[in-house]
Structure formats: structure tokens, C-alpha cells
């Protein structure tokens with residue numbers, strides 16, 4: 616990204632959301648010497664790539680939360696952004712506090728069901744406790760129903776069966792193909808084979824009826840569940856791994872012209888939000904046609920920061936180009952499937968590259984902190 620800029624007068628970048636995109640943007644701004652504020656409603660970065668392991672392995676969750684303040688000091692502000700006033704170039708926090716920006720990077724990401732995501736605003740210690748409590752529920756159940764066979768559901772079912780091979784695990788998916796549709800058919804087939812080999816029972820092409828009426832994440836012995844095709848199952852614990860939605864509450868009303876039906880922000884090739892030159896979007900909340908991934912969020916953040924710097928220097932802006940899909944699915948700590956740049960990988964490489972540690976080392980290194988128990 617070129618040489619370091621010493622703080623430029625009048626320039627203050629506000630980054631909303633401290634997920635993979637926001638943290639990467641903040642790190643780059645920090646190393647460029649630019650003045651910035653990172654805002655997140657939580658007090659710690661959540662490495663949710665490892666959330667499903669934290670849901671089955673006691674004592675693991677602590678490693679998946681990395682406090683922001685240690686890394687970013689006063690440049691981190693905890694709060695929920697409720698409005699973006701583009702005329703006055705301020706973001707407004709719950710409670711009324713305002714923070715002025717010259718440039719804004721929106722990285723509010725997506726939310727989905729626990730345990731894949733932790734949506735509650737709470738201290739990270741409470742979040743860790745929520746995962747530890749969840750592990751007890753998994754341990755207490757003899758049979759578990761995982762709803763949704765996208766990548767999260769596939770990983771969840773594999774994690775449970777790896778840690779607790781004696782439990783009955785059934786994965787129900789509304790489609791016939793498992794995992795992300797963007798993956799190579801051979802990778803998706805292999806994911807299915809690994810699940811079957813581990814002993815996961817699959818019910819494909821079935822949708823669970825009245826999911827919202829069912830009690831999730833707590834043991835309720837012999838709960839009866841019916842699918843839209845009339846099949847009935849009984850299980851002790853139901854885990855929902857379906858459906859992510861964009862966190863658009865911070866900007867939906869103020870940037871309504873720039874928001875898609877799903878709540879994502881329309882961006883140009885420089886990742887500038889439609890209608891603005893000083894507002895960027897990165898990560899899951901940016902409307903880019905590619906799988907929603909941490910890896911992509913980090914690439915977006917790099918382009919957004921690079922374009923802020925280039926804009927200040929009067930240089931031509933960088934474009935973001937989608938590439939061939941790289942995606943690794945950890946299927947428990949001992950197996951995994953995936954592809955690199957469009958090429959299917961041998962399973963042992965996925966185990967070495969992802970399944971063992973779930974890339975936790977990388978987030979602790981990026982946050983410049985050491986995990987100590």
C-alpha cells in the first residue's frame with residue numbers, strides 16, 4: 616500500500632463493526648498512521664470461524680474472543696451505531712454520542728443463529744459462558760438435530776459427531792446438495808461422504824416445519840419434529856444453522872438509496888457505497904457477488920483502506936475483483952474438505968490448514984495479542 620502516511624489533517628476514518636473486515640481495516644489504518652475510530656457493540660473480536668468447535672469442546676470458547684481495547688486502545692469505542700448522518704459526516708451511537716468522520720467504512724456484517732454467531736451484546740466473558748453452557752447441552756443430549764445443511768450445518772454436524780461419536784446426529788436440509796452452492800460439485804460430494812462416514816444421518820430435500828415454534832439449543836428429551844414432506848423425527852436437542860441476515864440497522868434508513876432488499880450496501884468496483892466517494896463497505900454487508908467469507912471481508916477491507924489512502928494522495932483507485940472460490944470446511948478436528956482458487960484440495964491439507972486450529976493463531980497474531988489461559 617505504499618509508504619506510511621503520518622496523520623493527515625482533517626482525516627479521521629470511522630470503521631463501524633469489528634468483525635473480520637472491520638478489524639482488518641483498523642489494523643491497516645493503524646499501520647498507515649491514519650487517525651481512526653473502530654466501533655463495535657461488543658468488547659471483543661469474535662473469531663466465529665471457530666464458533667462451532669466452541670459449541671462442542673469444553674474450554675475452547677475463551678480462545679475465540681479477543682478483546683479490542685488491548686489492540687486498539689482509545690481508537691476503539693464500544694457502542695451500537697444507530698444512524699449515519701452523511702450530511703454532517705457523523706455516526707450516531709445509541710445514547711446519542713456522535714463521532715465525526717472524513718471517511719467511513721461500514722463493516723456491520725451478518726447475524727445468524729447461535730452458536731454459529733453470538734448476537735447478544737454482552738461482555739465476552741458472558742459470551743464464553745454461553746458457549747460453555749451450550750457444550751453442556753450437547754453433552755447431555757443423546758440425539759441432536761441440526762437444521763440447515765449449508766457450510767455451517769455441515770461443520771456443526773461433523774463437529775458433534777467427531778467429539779461425541781456415540782450420539783445420534785441428524786442433519787436436515789431443504790435442498791439435496793450440501794454446503795455452499797459456490798463450491799465445486801466434487802467438494803460438496805466429498806463433504807457428504809465425510810458426514811456419512813462419521814455416522815451423521817442425512818435427511819435431504821426436507822424442510823423442518825414450524826422451526827420458530829421449536830425450542831432451540833436446550834435439551835428437551837424426545838421432541839417431535841415434522842418435515843414438510845411428512846417425515847417425523849424425535850431428538851433431544853435442536854440446533855439451527857440456517858439463514859444469515861445482513862446487519863443493516865446502522866445505515867438502512869439513512870442510506871436507503873444505496874441498500875439492496877437484503878440490506879447489503881450497493882458498492883462500485885472501488886467498494887465505495889453507491890452515491891458516495893468517502894463511504895466504503897467491506898465484508899458481509901457489501902453487496903458483492905461471491906460467498907460471504909472472512910477471507911473476502913479482509914480483502915475488501917484492504918481495498919477500502921488502500922482507496923482512502925490513494926484518494927488522499929490523488930492516485931488512481933484500486934478495483935476489487937472477485938476471484939475463483941477458495942473455501943475450506945473443517946469437518947471436526949480430524950477431517951475437512953475444500954478448494955483453493957477453484958482447485959479441489961486433498962483432505963489432509965484442509966486438516967493441516969484449517970481443521971486443527973481453525974485459524975485461531977492468525978486472528979491472535981493479527982490482533983497482536985498472545986492467548987494466555
Ligand SMILES: Cc1cc2nc3c(=O)[nH]c(=O)nc-3n(C[C@H](O)[C@H](O)[C@H](O)COP(=O)(O)OP(=O)(O)OC[C@H]3O[C@@H](n4cnc5c(N)ncnc54)[C@H](O)[C@@H]3O)c2cc1C
Nearest residue numbers: 632634635636656696723724725865898899907908909910
Ligand atoms: C459458523 C461460521 C463459520 C464460518 N467459517 C468461515 C471460514 O472458515 N472461512 C471464512 O472465510 N469465512 C467463514 N465464515 C464466514 C465469516 O465468518 C463471515 O464472512 C465474516 O465474519 C464476515 O466478516 P464481517 O467483518 O463482514 O462481519 P462480522 O464478522 O459479521 O462482524 C460484524 C461486526 O459488526 C458489529 N456490528 C454490527 N452492527 C453494528 C452496529 N450497528 N454498531 C456497532 N457494531 C455493529 C458486530 O458486533 C460484529 O462484531 C463462517 C461463518 C460462520 C457463521
